[in-house]
Amino acid sequence: MKIDSLLQAVAAAGALALYMGSAAGAATLQMYNAGDPRTLDPQKASHDWEDRPISDYLEGLMTLDAGGRPILGQAASYDVSEDALVYTFTLRDDAVWSDGTPVTAKDFVLGMQRLEDPAIAAGNAHLMYSVKNAKGINSGELVDLSDWAEAPAILVERPLSDLGVKALDDKTVEITLDAPTPYLLAALAHYSSYPVPSHVVEAKGEAWSEIGNLVANGPFIPVEWMPGSLIRSVKNEAYYDADNVKLDEVVYHLPDDDGAALSRYRAGELDMLSSFPADQYQQLQDQNPGEAHVAPLLGVYYYAMNQTDPALADVNVRKALSISLNREALGTGEPPAYGLVPPGTGNYEGEQYLPDWSGEPYDQRVEEARQLMAGAGFTPDKPLHLQIRVPADENDGRVARAVASMWEPIGVEAELVEAEEETHYRALQVADFQIGRAGWLMDQDDAGEMLDRLKFGNYGRYSNSEYEGLLAKAAAELDPAARAGLLHRAEAIAMDEFGVLPIYYYASRWVVSPKVGGFEDNAVNRHLARWLSKSE
Numbered sequence: 001m002k003i004d005s006l007l008q009a010v011a012a013a014g015a016l017a018l019y020m021g022s023a024a025g026a027a028t029l030q031m032y033n034a035g036d037p038r039t040l041d042p043q044k045a046s047h048d049w050e051d052r053p054i055s056d057y058l059e060g061l062m063t064l065d066a067g068g069r070p071i072l073g074q075a076a077s078y079d080v081s082e083d084a085l086v087y088t089f090t091l092r093d094d095a096v097w098s099d100g101t102p103v104t105a106k107d108f109v110l111g112m113q114r115l116e117d118p119a120i121a122a123g124n125a126h127l128m129y130s131v132k133n134a135k136g137i138n139s140g141e142l143v144d145l146s147d148w149a150e151a152p153a154i155l156v157e158r159p160l161s162d163l164g165v166k167a168l169d170d171k172t173v174e175i176t177l178d179a180p181t182p183y184l185l186a187a188l189a190h191y192s193s194y195p196v197p198s199h200v201v202e203a204k205g206e207a208w209s210e211i212g213n214l215v216a217n218g219p220f221i222p223v224e225w226m227p228g229s230l231i232r233s234v235k236n237e238a239y240y241d242a243d244n245v246k247l248d249e250v251v252y253h254l255p256d257d258d259g260a261a262l263s264r265y266r267a268g269e270l271d272m273l274s275s276f277p278a279d280q281y282q283q284l285q286d287q288n289p290g291e292a293h294v295a296p297l298l299g300v301y302y303y304a305m306n307q308t309d310p311a312l313a314d315v316n317v318r319k320a321l322s323i324s325l326n327r328e329a330l331g332t333g334e335p336p337a338y339g340l341v342p343p344g345t346g347n348y349e350g351e352q353y354l355p356d357w358s359g360e361p362y363d364q365r366v367e368e369a370r371q372l373m374a375g376a377g378f379t380p381d382k383p384l385h386l387q388i389r390v391p392a393d394e395n396d397g398r399v400a401r402a403v404a405s406m407w408e409p410i411g412v413e414a415e416l417v418e419a420e421e422e423t424h425y426r427a428l429q430v431a432d433f434q435i436g437r438a439g440w441l442m443d444q445d446d447a448g449e450m451l452d453r454l455k456f457g458n459y460g461r462y463s464n465s466e467y468e469g470l471l472a473k474a475a476a477e478l479d480p481a482a483r484a485g486l487l488h489r490a491e492a493i494a495m496d497e498f499g500v501l502p503i504y505y506y507a508s509r510w511v512v513s514p515k516v517g518g519f520e521d522n523a524v525n526r527h528l529a530r531w532l533s534k535s536e
Contacts, residue, residue, distance in 0.1 A: 026248035027534045029516070032261040033252040034275040036228055041209040042194040043114040046123035048525065052274070053231050053252050054191045056529045057216040061089050061108065061173065062189040066531040068445075068522030070185045074103055074195070074217060075173075084180040084478055089173040094240040097197050097215040105167035107195035112165040115192055118157075124192035127443050130181040132164025180478055182347045183446035190443070219245045219530040230254055233529075246518075246533035265511055271534060272519075273511040278332035278395070284511065291511055294333050295521035298342050299441035299506035300450070301334070303388075303403075304459035305498070306434050311384055312460075316372045318498035321435075323357050324369035324410050330399055330503055337502035339495050340454075341447045341487075344523040348447035349484045353491050366409060373411040383413040389428070390437040391421040399503065400437065428459040436460075441506060445524055447487045448474060454499055462499035 035049025042054050063073030072078075075089040095103040112131070115122050116138040129135040136158040164176035177184070187193060197215050200208045207213055211225050219242065220233035231252040235245055253261070253270065258277050264270045266288075276284070276292070284292035305312045305321065312318060327336035335343065339353030357365060378384040388404065390396035397418060404414035414435070419427070428436045438459055442449050451471060454462050470490035477483040494500070508525040517533040 027246060028249040028251060029247050029272065029529060029532060029534050030251050030270045031253065031529075032265070032270050032273040032275070033231075033254050034258065034261070034273075035256050036254040037231070039209065040214065040222060040225075041206075042191045042196070043111065043120055043122045043124075045191060049254075049274070051191050051526065053222060053233060053250075054194070055218070055526065056220040056233055056250060057214070057218045057222055057236070058191065058194040059218040060188050060190070060194045061091075062185050063530075064189050064524070064526055064528060066518055066520045066522075066527070068520075068524040068526055070189045073189065074108075085177045087175045087177075087184065088168075089175070091171045091173070092240060093171075095217060096238050096240075097199075097217050098221050098236045098238045099215045100238065101197065101199055101215070102170070103195065103217050104170045104198070105173045106170070106198050108173045109163075109165050109167050110198045110201065111195040112193060113160045113163055114196065116163060117160060122192065124190070124443070127187060127190060127192050130177050130179060130184070130187075132176040132178050133158055133162045134164070134178075137163055179475060182480060182483065183444045183449075186346065186445045219528075220247075220250055228254060241530070245530055247529055250529045262511065265513075271513045271516050276509050276511050278509070281333050281509075288511070291513065293510040293512055293519070293521050294507050295525075296335050296343050296523055297441065297506040297508050297525050298345055298445060298450075298523050299439065300337050300340060300342055301331075301399075301437075301439045301503050301506060302337070302340075303501040303503060304428060304433075304436045304438045305501055306431055306436070306459070307461050307463075308431055309434050311376070311378075311386075312434060314376055315497055317376050317378075317384070318501070320369035320372040320376075320410055321407065321412070322498050322501050323365045325403060325406055325501075325503070326362055327503060330402055331507075332395075334504040334507045337505045339491055340500065340502060341450050341491055342442075342505045342523065345442070345447050345450070346445035347480060347484060348487060349481060350488050353488070353495055355495065369410040378411040380409065380411050383408075383411045386412055386414045386434045387417050388414050388435045388437070389417045389419070389424060389433045391424045392418040393421075396437050431459070431461060433459075435501075438500075439506070447484070447491075451487060451490055451494070454494055460500060462494065462497070464493055464497060464499070467493045467499075 033049050033052055035047060037050040037053060039045055040054055042058055045054055059073045061073055061075040062070045065071050074091055074095045076092045078087055078089045080087055091103060097103060114120050115128055116125055116134050118138060125138045137160060140157055166174045168174050200213060200215055204213045211222060216236045219236055219239045221236045222231055222233045224232040233250045235248050258275050261270060261273050262276050262280060265273055281292055305318055307313050338355055338358045341348060343352055388400045390400045400416050407414055427433050436459055440453055467490050470486050474483045474486040477486060512519045515535050518531040519527060
């Protein structure tokens with residue numbers, strides 16, 4: 001180790017000991033963050049380890065309760081037009097920044113404009129494409145010129161002022177949509193749509209979110225950031241609900257090392273872990289019962305099957321590949337997946353998709369799969385040769401090898417092809433694969449987003465006009481129950497045709513000390529420190 005690196009590590013360790021010692025007279029939560037944020041700017045952030053400190057110091061028009069459900073945040077109330085295209089929010093009278101400056105509608109307009117501003121290059125800009133003109137502002141808009149010009153179309157850049165987010169006055173924000181958006185309230189609790197302090201941005205420019213410059217409208221305010229080590233936030237006494245915030249400090253520990261973090265938890269140095277090694281689950285259950293929290297996430301781990309490949313274009317082959325998998329043996333505690341939409345997804349009332357064959361004995365399913373493959377001309381003696389493409393990741397390799405062993409008895413000889421993640425997904429995008437590992441963590445708590453993956457992230461080139469028609473009808477349907485019904489029908493069509501091969505639903509993995517109160521498992525995996533407490 002270089003001397004400067006050694007000194008930096010010693011300094012970080014000394015600071016860590018100091019911060020952990022500061023808890024003696026205050027309720028300080030020590031949280032393993034499982035990642036080092038690149039930024040505390042909500043429009044530039046794109047990861048959950050950035051979301052955690054950001055969502056503890058900034059609050060949107062809506063926020064989340066302990067169960068991950070959207071509730072009023074900086075907004076005191078809102079109204080919705082009859083056509084569900086215009087939302088009007090009235091801000092709280094007691095909403096102020098930590099420096100005492102009132103929070104205004106202008107701050108929300110600026111935040112949303114920054115999200116769609118091409119100069120910011122926000123990774124989450126697409127989350128608000130339902131807002132009027134958002135997509136045209138962010139990525140340009142094709143305008144048809146064929147009636148009066150030689151060029152059939154040109155790409156036109158829209159000004160930020162065209163965005164359908166307006167400040168009607170200091171306390172009123174109006175949001176106009178291109179189409180009804182049932183998940184809008186949940187989307188407004190996402191960090192990408194948070195306000196920014198316009199008065200600080202005017203004074204500091206893009207340095208507004210640096211420690212020492214930033215101000216908070218949420219329950220905490222970051223006061224220290226040691227990259228690679230920790231972020232420390234303290235209670236914001238100017239927050240409107242400060243009297244009910246039970247923590248005095250939150251220290252986010254940044255190094256991305258789940259194993260080391262678990263050792264520190266067992267030593268009593270950390271109170272919460274946002275991740276832990278999957279192979280430690282049983283040991284935690286045995287030694288720390290009730291402290292490991294594994295809960296379904298809004299996401300699915302699946303294999304895309306390239307349906308431009310002649311063998312995989314056969315629905316019976318795809319069925320055989322799916323029903324021959326023992327999904328319960330493929331995960332490490334994650335719920336097995338037979339459909340695309342995860343359990344607990346919002347705006348999706350009704351029975352979760354579960355095919356009849358999922359309840360059949362596994363041996364019976366393998367025999368049926370063997371017969372289907374034989375009908376397609378493939379047997380163990382004359383196997384179908386397939387390549388399974390996966391990123392070069394230990395878990396992906398483990399799953400792929402297990403899948404290959406399950407396919408062998410039905411007449412499939414599978415070869416594992418590993419590549420770096422960027423190379424892997426480039427191959428999927430250009431259909432240079434047969435079987436490819438994919439996955440999706442939903443940005444919005446809405447079934448429509450996941451089902452859209454077979455349109456916009458359709459690696460396997462699945463196509464069904466009835467499926468696409470149902471999604472189009474659902475997008476225009478205002479009645480939530482009717483919309484959910486249309487989406488359920490669409491999911492059933494795609495799954496009955498084995499458009500993709502779901503394997504398991506993603507799961508969050510937290511470890512929470514008995515000293516910590518207020519923690520609730522939730523499908524969006526967001527746990528605001530506002531709702532947490534700590535006892536000695």
